[in-house]
Amino acid sequence: MTEPVVEIVRLSKRFGAGVLAVDDLSFSVSQGQICGLLGPNGAGKTTCLRALLGLIRPSAGETRLFGEKVKPGSDQLRRLGALIETSAFVPHLSGMRNLRLWWEAGGDKWADADLEQALAIADLGTAIDRRVKTYSQGMRQRLGLARVLLGRPEVLVLDEPTNGLDPGEMREVRQLVRRVAEGGATVLFSSHVLAEVEQICTHAVVMDKGRLVAAGSVDDLIGAAGAVYLEVDDVATARRVLESMPAVLHVDDEAPGLAVSVDGARRSELVAALVQAGVAVETVTARRRLEEAFLGLVEAF
């Protein structure tokens, strides 16, 4: 078990008008995880991320990065790259000047920035020297991602990073997140696009009304209430083996395989039992998608 890189510890945030945006929220993200932060609008996701970045003061609890409490201007923010909601820049300056000023404001030398990667991500060509106010939303978002990566961050915090991007750009962002995570970075990723989270996240945290609904690996969350789809070489034997297992609630035909409702059993246990009975398992997946799991969790909350 690696040490958590990001920790949200009993975080609560009440705004002036008495609105409780985050209520006693706790979760952690470990090194190398790509963690999706899910929740309906108003669930408190952005508030949680802002507290993590020191932009808002928690009413109670705290946030930690690399084991240290986050305060405004904390030095550990240097090891983090973040994109909160839309990308924003000084509109009358060029993309390049914006990157440079933002980098140098932190007291870092421009020569130390990973400009090559940033420019590759931004993919703006000669437009990088144009004023940002002439950019499209997609160009701004790409420049924002470039800014995030200038410092080779160990933690990426991305709040709806594919907003305003076309499908091709969205795919590039997903590939980028994977690539950064493969390099050892930890990613906390908020998105409304559940298929996107399912594709790239290893873990997920589900929030609603400011509170934690569920947290764990994406596989566990999808399978937690769940059903498993199996394709085997001998359906009849497989059905008999599965129905004999106490944790299996029922088995339904779902050609060409079987849909198995389970209560507490892990997929690996089902597969082990089938293999022991001489049944070859060709496919085993969660029958539900993350969207179904998410809606089920939130509605039950």
Next chain:
Amino acid sequence: MLTAAVLRTELVKNMRRTRTYVAYGIMMLIPIIMAVAIDLNPPDVRGEGRLLYLASQTGLILPAFALRITSAFLLVIVVALFGGDAIAGEASWGNLRYILMRPVARGRLVLAKFVVAVFCAWVAVATVVVTGLVVGAIVFGTDPIGPPLSLFVGAQSTGDILAHLGVATVYVAWSLTGVVAFSFMVSCMTDAPFGAIFAGVGLYFTSLILDSISSLGNIRYVLPTHYFDAWVDLVTRGEWHSDMWRGVGLQLGYVLLFALIGLWWFKRKDVLS
């Protein structure tokens, strides 16, 4: 080191902005228009203000006249613009949160932005004076104040006038720093830059109005604009008024008060924009 880096980035943001140059351009234009107008329609010694009449006699006084006129309105708007836009402007772009995601303490950021706002405001004041001096010298010459004028306002050599003009420029710049500080304080509290700019302008005019109500008695002595024009006799007569020291002290209090409230507020502020 870090403060210097933040200062530099804030200065670049302001100095690469069109509105900064539009403001300075207007400040340059006013003395030019005044010089042309005075040259075409010379004032009457009996019916016009002393400063205006002196400005028509020697170009060295034209910048003082321009300073007096602009500091009553246009300069107030310009300095309030620099103060009010400093933080609220950045917030309205949505860029403030990204600056604060850098390891920059909020106190340093506020300090850097305030220093740059004050610097830009002072440059605006200096622009009026330098332009006035150049245009005044070209149109009206650089004669000292000698007879027969000196019989009425006292003699002043060219060096004296320039020295007094320098002191007056610093005094006006410092007096307007209170307006910058108030706009800046409001800028720390809001995401609407125009609100902060108008707050600064509003403070100035409210103070002017209250200062004209003599029945307010001693309260008028602590109004931010009460000593604004205490410098005029220094330029026109070469006389130093103790009111100038009072003005300097009063502004010091206001500048510290407004800047510290702004800092206190911003350090506790939830950045949501």
